Amino acid sequence: MSRMHRARLTADASAGTNHDKAQRRHGRFRLLIQLLAAAFFNGYAAGFLRGKIFTGKTKLLCVPVLNCYACPGALGSCPIGAMQAVAGTRSRFSFYVLGTLMLFGTVLGRLLCGFLCPFGLIQDLLHRIPTPKLHIPRKIDKILRYLKYAVLVILVLLGPVLSAGTLGGGDPWFCKYICPAGTLEGGIPLLLKNETLRQAAGFLFSWKCGVLLTVLLGAVFVSRCFCRYLCPLGAVYALFNRFALYQMQVDRARCVGCGKCDPVCPMALDVRKEITGGECIRCGKCRAVCPVGAIESGIRQIAPNENKE
Amino acid sequence: MRNCGAAARGLSARFTEQGTLMKLKTKRILRLCCILAGAACICVGIRRGECTVILQKAVKICLECIGLG
Structure with missing residues:
Protein backbone atom coordinates (compact mmCIF):
# COMPACT_ATOMS: atom_id res chain seq x y z
CA MET A 1 0.00 0.00 0.00
CA SER A 2 1.53 3.35 -1.03
CA ARG A 3 2.06 6.12 1.51
CA MET A 4 -0.45 8.36 -0.27
CA HIS A 5 -3.08 5.64 -0.24
CA ARG A 6 -2.50 5.01 3.48
CA ALA A 7 -2.75 8.74 4.20
CA ARG A 8 -5.99 8.96 2.25
CA LEU A 9 -7.49 5.99 4.13
CA THR A 10 -6.47 7.53 7.47
CA ALA A 11 -8.01 10.87 6.48
CA ASP A 12 -11.23 9.14 5.36
CA ALA A 13 -11.42 7.10 8.58
CA SER A 14 -10.81 10.19 10.65
CA ALA A 15 -13.46 12.16 8.73
CA GLY A 16 -15.88 9.27 9.18
CA THR A 17 -15.20 9.12 12.94
CA ASN A 18 -15.63 12.88 13.25
CA HIS A 19 -18.81 12.59 11.32
CA ASP A 20 -20.21 9.85 13.57
CA LYS A 21 -19.29 11.98 16.55
CA ALA A 22 -21.20 14.94 15.08
CA GLN A 23 -24.25 12.72 14.53
CA ARG A 24 -24.17 11.37 18.06
CA ARG A 25 -23.66 14.86 19.47
CA HIS A 26 -26.67 16.14 17.56
CA GLY A 27 -28.75 13.17 18.71
CA ARG A 28 -27.85 13.79 22.36
CA PHE A 29 -28.50 17.53 22.03
CA ARG A 30 -31.91 16.93 20.51
CA LEU A 31 -32.84 14.33 23.13
CA LEU A 32 -31.85 16.77 25.87
CA ILE A 33 -34.06 19.53 24.40
CA GLN A 34 -36.95 17.10 24.06
CA LEU A 35 -36.61 15.93 27.68
CA LEU A 36 -36.36 19.49 28.96
CA ALA A 37 -39.40 20.50 26.95
CA ALA A 38 -41.41 17.54 28.27
CA ALA A 39 -40.40 18.44 31.82
CA PHE A 40 -41.23 22.11 31.22
CA PHE A 41 -44.70 21.47 29.83
CA ASN A 42 -45.46 18.88 32.54
CA GLY A 43 -43.66 20.50 35.45
CA TYR A 44 -46.33 19.93 38.09
CA ALA A 45 -44.68 16.82 39.51
CA ALA A 46 -46.92 16.83 42.59
CA GLY A 47 -49.84 16.07 40.30
CA PHE A 48 -48.40 12.66 39.43
CA LEU A 49 -47.85 11.84 43.10
CA ARG A 50 -51.30 12.98 44.24
CA GLY A 51 -53.28 11.93 41.19
CA LYS A 52 -54.62 15.47 40.74
CA ILE A 53 -54.28 17.96 37.88
CA PHE A 54 -52.80 21.43 38.08
CA THR A 55 -55.45 24.13 38.47
CA GLY A 56 -53.35 27.27 38.20
CA LYS A 57 -53.96 30.27 35.93
CA THR A 58 -51.19 29.22 33.49
CA LYS A 59 -53.70 26.75 32.12
CA LEU A 60 -55.32 29.46 30.10
CA LEU A 61 -52.16 29.53 28.01
CA CYS A 62 -51.93 27.03 25.18
CA VAL A 63 -48.68 25.12 24.91
CA PRO A 64 -47.57 24.83 21.28
CA VAL A 65 -47.41 21.01 21.31
CA LEU A 66 -49.74 18.04 21.79
CA ASN A 67 -49.80 17.83 25.58
CA CYS A 68 -53.09 16.85 27.21
CA TYR A 69 -54.37 19.22 29.89
CA ALA A 70 -55.66 16.18 31.76
CA CYS A 71 -52.06 15.16 32.34
CA PRO A 72 -51.44 15.57 36.09
CA GLY A 73 -48.25 17.48 35.38
CA ALA A 74 -49.56 19.75 32.61
CA LEU A 75 -49.04 23.44 33.34
CA GLY A 76 -50.74 24.70 30.18
CA SER A 77 -53.56 23.72 27.87
CA CYS A 78 -53.41 21.51 24.83
CA PRO A 79 -54.25 23.65 21.78
CA ILE A 80 -56.25 20.85 20.16
CA GLY A 81 -58.21 20.21 23.36
CA ALA A 82 -58.75 23.94 23.82
CA MET A 83 -59.92 24.35 20.23
CA GLN A 84 -62.50 21.61 20.75
CA ALA A 85 -63.55 22.98 24.12
CA VAL A 86 -64.43 26.33 22.57
CA ALA A 87 -65.89 24.74 19.40
CA GLY A 88 -68.32 22.82 21.60
CA THR A 89 -69.72 26.05 23.04
CA ARG A 90 -71.86 28.72 21.38
CA SER A 91 -68.67 30.38 20.15
CA ARG A 92 -68.17 27.48 17.68
CA PHE A 93 -64.56 28.44 16.85
CA SER A 94 -61.57 29.55 18.89
CA PHE A 95 -59.74 32.59 17.54
CA TYR A 96 -57.50 32.56 20.59
CA VAL A 97 -56.17 29.08 19.82
CA LEU A 98 -55.95 29.85 16.11
CA GLY A 99 -53.93 32.98 16.84
CA THR A 100 -51.58 31.08 19.15
CA LEU A 101 -51.01 28.39 16.53
CA MET A 102 -50.46 30.99 13.81
CA LEU A 103 -47.77 32.74 15.84
CA PHE A 104 -45.92 29.58 16.78
CA GLY A 105 -46.37 28.05 13.35
CA THR A 106 -45.11 31.11 11.51
CA VAL A 107 -42.02 31.47 13.66
CA LEU A 108 -41.00 27.86 14.25
CA GLY A 109 -43.07 25.72 11.90
CA ARG A 110 -42.67 22.01 12.57
CA LEU A 111 -39.49 22.55 14.58
CA LEU A 112 -42.00 22.28 17.42
CA CYS A 113 -42.73 18.70 16.36
CA GLY A 114 -39.09 17.78 15.96
CA PHE A 115 -37.72 19.26 19.16
CA LEU A 116 -40.46 20.11 21.66
CA CYS A 117 -43.38 17.70 21.43
CA PRO A 118 -43.47 15.20 24.32
CA PHE A 119 -45.47 12.69 22.30
CA GLY A 120 -42.91 13.02 19.51
CA LEU A 121 -40.22 12.22 22.07
CA ILE A 122 -42.10 9.07 23.10
CA GLN A 123 -42.32 7.95 19.48
CA ASP A 124 -38.62 8.64 18.91
CA LEU A 125 -37.67 6.59 21.96
CA LEU A 126 -39.91 3.72 20.93
CA HIS A 127 -38.42 3.71 17.46
CA ARG A 128 -34.99 3.12 18.98
CA ILE A 129 -36.12 -0.37 20.04
CA PRO A 130 -34.10 -2.66 17.81
CA THR A 131 -36.66 -4.36 15.60
CA PRO A 132 -36.97 -4.66 11.83
CA LYS A 133 -38.46 -1.40 10.59
CA LEU A 134 -41.42 -1.12 8.21
CA HIS A 135 -41.03 0.83 5.03
CA ILE A 136 -44.37 2.23 3.85
CA PRO A 137 -44.52 2.35 0.01
CA ARG A 138 -44.30 5.93 -1.20
CA LYS A 139 -47.68 5.96 -2.95
CA ILE A 140 -49.51 4.72 0.13
CA ASP A 141 -47.49 6.99 2.38
CA LYS A 142 -48.42 10.07 0.32
CA ILE A 143 -52.14 9.28 0.52
CA LEU A 144 -52.04 8.44 4.22
CA ARG A 145 -50.47 11.81 5.03
CA TYR A 146 -53.71 13.54 4.06
CA LEU A 147 -55.46 11.62 6.83
CA LYS A 148 -54.24 14.09 9.47
CA TYR A 149 -55.98 16.93 7.64
CA ALA A 150 -59.21 14.92 7.67
CA VAL A 151 -58.71 14.34 11.42
CA LEU A 152 -58.20 18.08 11.89
CA VAL A 153 -61.28 19.15 9.95
CA ILE A 154 -63.73 16.39 10.89
CA LEU A 155 -62.79 15.44 14.45
CA VAL A 156 -61.27 18.64 15.81
CA LEU A 157 -63.18 21.42 14.06
CA LEU A 158 -66.54 19.94 13.00
CA GLY A 159 -67.10 17.20 15.58
CA PRO A 160 -67.66 19.42 18.64
CA VAL A 161 -69.83 21.78 16.59
CA LEU A 162 -72.00 18.98 15.18
CA SER A 163 -72.44 17.32 18.57
CA ALA A 164 -73.29 20.58 20.34
CA GLY A 165 -76.80 21.79 21.00
CA THR A 166 -77.92 25.41 20.77
CA LEU A 167 -76.43 26.05 24.19
CA GLY A 168 -73.19 24.26 23.51
CA GLY A 169 -72.09 21.05 25.26
CA GLY A 170 -70.29 19.56 22.25
CA ASP A 171 -68.02 16.57 22.60
CA PRO A 172 -64.32 16.87 21.79
CA TRP A 173 -64.31 14.08 19.22
CA PHE A 174 -60.54 13.86 18.73
CA CYS A 175 -59.78 13.89 22.45
CA LYS A 176 -62.60 11.50 23.22
CA TYR A 177 -62.02 8.83 20.55
CA ILE A 178 -58.47 9.14 19.26
CA CYS A 179 -55.90 11.19 21.16
CA PRO A 180 -53.26 8.74 22.44
CA ALA A 181 -51.47 11.52 24.34
CA GLY A 182 -54.54 12.00 26.53
CA THR A 183 -54.69 8.31 27.38
CA LEU A 184 -50.97 7.97 28.03
CA GLU A 185 -50.28 11.25 29.82
CA GLY A 186 -53.67 11.78 31.48
CA GLY A 187 -55.80 8.66 31.60
CA ILE A 188 -53.30 6.10 32.81
CA PRO A 189 -51.58 8.20 35.52
CA LEU A 190 -54.92 9.46 36.86
CA LEU A 191 -56.60 6.07 36.89
CA LEU A 192 -53.61 4.52 38.62
CA LYS A 193 -53.96 7.00 41.48
CA ASN A 194 -57.77 7.33 41.70
CA GLU A 195 -60.00 4.43 42.69
CA THR A 196 -63.16 6.39 41.74
CA LEU A 197 -61.92 6.99 38.23
CA ARG A 198 -60.90 3.34 37.85
CA GLN A 199 -64.41 2.24 38.68
CA ALA A 200 -65.79 4.55 36.00
CA ALA A 201 -63.61 3.07 33.26
CA GLY A 202 -65.63 1.25 30.60
CA PHE A 203 -65.63 0.50 26.90
CA LEU A 204 -64.43 3.97 25.91
CA PHE A 205 -61.33 3.63 28.06
CA SER A 206 -60.61 0.20 26.54
CA TRP A 207 -61.07 1.69 23.07
CA LYS A 208 -58.67 4.52 23.83
CA CYS A 209 -56.12 2.10 25.28
CA GLY A 210 -56.41 0.10 22.08
CA VAL A 211 -55.76 3.21 19.99
CA LEU A 212 -52.81 4.10 22.23
CA LEU A 213 -51.33 0.63 21.95
CA THR A 214 -51.70 0.68 18.17
CA VAL A 215 -49.95 4.04 17.91
CA LEU A 216 -47.15 3.04 20.27
CA LEU A 217 -46.60 -0.26 18.45
CA GLY A 218 -46.73 1.57 15.17
CA ALA A 219 -44.04 3.95 16.39
CA VAL A 220 -41.73 1.00 17.06
CA PHE A 221 -41.90 -0.10 13.43
CA VAL A 222 -42.66 3.15 11.58
CA SER A 223 -40.90 6.25 12.81
CA ARG A 224 -43.22 9.06 13.88
CA CYS A 225 -46.27 7.27 12.46
CA PHE A 226 -48.66 9.39 14.53
CA CYS A 227 -47.00 12.60 13.41
CA ARG A 228 -47.08 11.52 9.78
CA TYR A 229 -50.66 10.29 9.54
CA LEU A 230 -52.85 11.32 12.47
CA CYS A 231 -51.68 14.38 14.38
CA PRO A 232 -54.01 17.33 13.77
CA LEU A 233 -51.48 19.73 15.29
CA GLY A 234 -48.88 18.50 12.82
CA ALA A 235 -51.42 19.18 10.08
CA VAL A 236 -51.78 22.78 11.25
CA TYR A 237 -48.05 23.40 11.49
CA ALA A 238 -47.47 21.74 8.11
CA LEU A 239 -49.47 24.57 6.55
CA PHE A 240 -47.03 27.11 7.99
CA ASN A 241 -43.85 25.10 7.50
CA ARG A 242 -43.15 26.29 3.97
CA PHE A 243 -42.82 29.93 4.95
CA ALA A 244 -41.97 29.68 8.67
CA LEU A 245 -39.09 31.79 9.91
CA MET B 1 -26.41 28.76 -32.29
CA ARG B 2 -24.09 28.20 -29.35
CA ASN B 3 -24.49 31.87 -28.34
CA CYS B 4 -28.29 31.52 -28.47
CA GLY B 5 -28.10 28.49 -26.14
CA ALA B 6 -25.87 30.29 -23.66
CA ALA B 7 -28.10 33.40 -23.77
CA ALA B 8 -31.17 31.26 -23.21
CA ARG B 9 -29.51 29.55 -20.23
CA GLY B 10 -28.47 32.91 -18.81
CA LEU B 11 -32.00 34.26 -19.24
CA SER B 12 -33.45 31.12 -17.71
CA ALA B 13 -31.06 31.42 -14.74
CA ARG B 14 -32.07 35.04 -14.25
CA PHE B 15 -35.75 34.13 -14.36
CA THR B 16 -35.14 31.30 -11.90
CA GLU B 17 -33.26 33.74 -9.67
CA GLN B 18 -36.06 36.28 -10.03
CA GLY B 19 -38.59 33.53 -9.43
CA THR B 20 -36.77 32.48 -6.27
CA LEU B 21 -36.48 36.08 -5.13
CA MET B 22 -40.22 36.55 -5.72
CA LYS B 23 -40.85 33.41 -3.70
CA LEU B 24 -38.72 34.86 -0.90
CA LYS B 25 -40.69 38.09 -1.05
CA THR B 26 -44.00 36.19 -1.00
CA LYS B 27 -42.83 34.14 1.96
CA ARG B 28 -41.83 37.27 3.85
CA ILE B 29 -45.21 38.89 3.18
CA LEU B 30 -47.03 35.71 4.20
CA ARG B 31 -45.04 35.51 7.43
CA LEU B 32 -45.78 39.11 8.33
CA CYS B 33 -49.48 38.68 7.53
CA CYS B 34 -49.68 35.51 9.62
CA ILE B 35 -47.95 37.09 12.59
CA LEU B 36 -50.24 40.13 12.47
CA ALA B 37 -53.32 37.99 11.90
CA GLY B 38 -52.28 35.67 14.72
CA ALA B 39 -51.90 38.57 17.14
CA ALA B 40 -55.27 39.94 16.03
CA CYS B 41 -56.94 36.53 16.47
CA ILE B 42 -55.57 36.24 20.00
CA CYS B 43 -57.03 39.67 20.85
CA VAL B 44 -60.39 38.71 19.32
CA GLY B 45 -60.39 35.44 21.22
CA ILE B 46 -59.64 37.12 24.54
CA ARG B 47 -62.40 39.64 23.85
CA ARG B 48 -64.89 36.83 23.16
CA GLY B 49 -64.11 35.29 26.54
CA GLU B 50 -62.54 32.14 25.07
CA CYS B 51 -59.79 32.13 27.70
CA THR B 52 -62.41 31.70 30.42
CA VAL B 53 -63.88 28.71 28.59
CA ILE B 54 -60.44 27.17 28.14
CA LEU B 55 -59.44 27.73 31.75
CA GLN B 56 -62.74 26.32 33.04
CA LYS B 57 -62.21 23.21 30.95
CA ALA B 58 -58.52 22.83 31.77
CA VAL B 59 -58.77 23.05 35.58
CA LYS B 60 -61.24 20.17 35.75
CA ILE B 61 -60.28 16.62 34.80
CA CYS B 62 -61.30 16.20 31.17
CA LEU B 63 -63.20 12.93 31.36
CA GLU B 64 -63.41 12.65 27.57
CA CYS B 65 -59.64 13.06 27.25
CA ILE B 66 -58.85 10.28 29.71
CA GLY B 67 -61.38 7.87 28.21
CA LEU B 68 -64.17 8.10 30.74
CA GLY B 69 -66.52 9.87 28.35
Missing part, protein backbone atom coordinates in the same frame (compact mmCIF):
# COMPACT_ATOMS: atom_id res chain seq x y z
CA TYR A 246 -37.04 28.73 10.86
CA GLN A 247 -36.11 26.88 7.70
CA MET A 248 -33.95 24.04 6.47
CA GLN A 249 -32.52 23.94 2.99
CA VAL A 250 -30.22 21.97 0.74
CA ASP A 251 -27.31 23.77 -0.93
CA ARG A 252 -27.57 22.22 -4.39
CA ALA A 253 -24.09 23.44 -5.30
CA ARG A 254 -22.55 21.50 -2.41
CA CYS A 255 -24.80 18.44 -2.49
CA VAL A 256 -23.06 15.44 -4.06
CA GLY A 257 -26.19 13.27 -4.19
CA CYS A 258 -24.79 10.59 -1.88
CA GLY A 259 -28.28 9.90 -0.51
CA LYS A 260 -27.15 9.54 3.13
CA CYS A 261 -29.84 11.99 4.28
CA ASP A 262 -32.87 10.00 3.11
CA PRO A 263 -32.54 6.86 5.29
CA VAL A 264 -32.11 8.87 8.53
CA CYS A 265 -35.18 11.07 7.97
CA PRO A 266 -37.82 10.08 10.55
CA MET A 267 -40.57 11.35 8.25
CA ALA A 268 -39.27 9.24 5.34
CA LEU A 269 -38.86 12.23 3.03
CA ASP A 270 -36.89 12.68 -0.16
CA VAL A 271 -34.76 15.22 1.66
CA ARG A 272 -33.40 17.04 -1.39
CA LYS A 273 -36.91 17.65 -2.74
CA GLU A 274 -39.10 17.82 0.37
CA ILE A 275 -37.00 19.46 3.05
CA THR A 276 -38.77 22.80 2.60
CA GLY A 277 -42.21 21.19 2.49
CA GLY A 278 -44.86 20.72 5.15
CA GLU A 279 -43.78 17.26 6.29
CA CYS A 280 -40.26 18.04 7.51
CA ILE A 281 -40.16 18.21 11.31
CA ARG A 282 -36.81 20.05 11.31
CA CYS A 283 -35.16 17.41 13.48
CA GLY A 284 -31.79 18.08 11.83
CA LYS A 285 -30.81 14.41 11.47
CA CYS A 286 -30.15 14.88 7.76
CA ARG A 287 -27.89 17.84 8.46
CA ALA A 288 -25.95 15.87 11.04
CA VAL A 289 -25.37 12.99 8.60
CA CYS A 290 -24.52 15.04 5.50
CA PRO A 291 -20.82 14.45 4.73
CA VAL A 292 -20.35 17.71 2.85
CA GLY A 293 -22.42 20.08 5.02
CA ALA A 294 -24.90 20.77 2.23
CA ILE A 295 -27.91 21.00 4.52
CA GLU A 296 -28.37 24.21 6.45
CA SER A 297 -30.91 25.32 9.00
CA GLY A 298 -31.80 28.47 10.83
CA ILE A 299 -33.39 31.83 10.35
CA ARG A 300 -31.86 33.18 7.20
CA GLN A 301 -32.65 34.11 3.64
CA ILE A 302 -32.31 31.49 0.94
CA ALA A 303 -29.78 32.79 -1.58
CA PRO A 304 -30.93 32.78 -5.24
CA ASN A 305 -28.65 29.92 -6.36
CA GLU A 306 -29.64 27.60 -3.51
CA ASN A 307 -32.46 25.14 -3.28
CA LYS A 308 -34.18 25.87 -6.59
CA GLU A 309 -37.76 24.59 -6.21
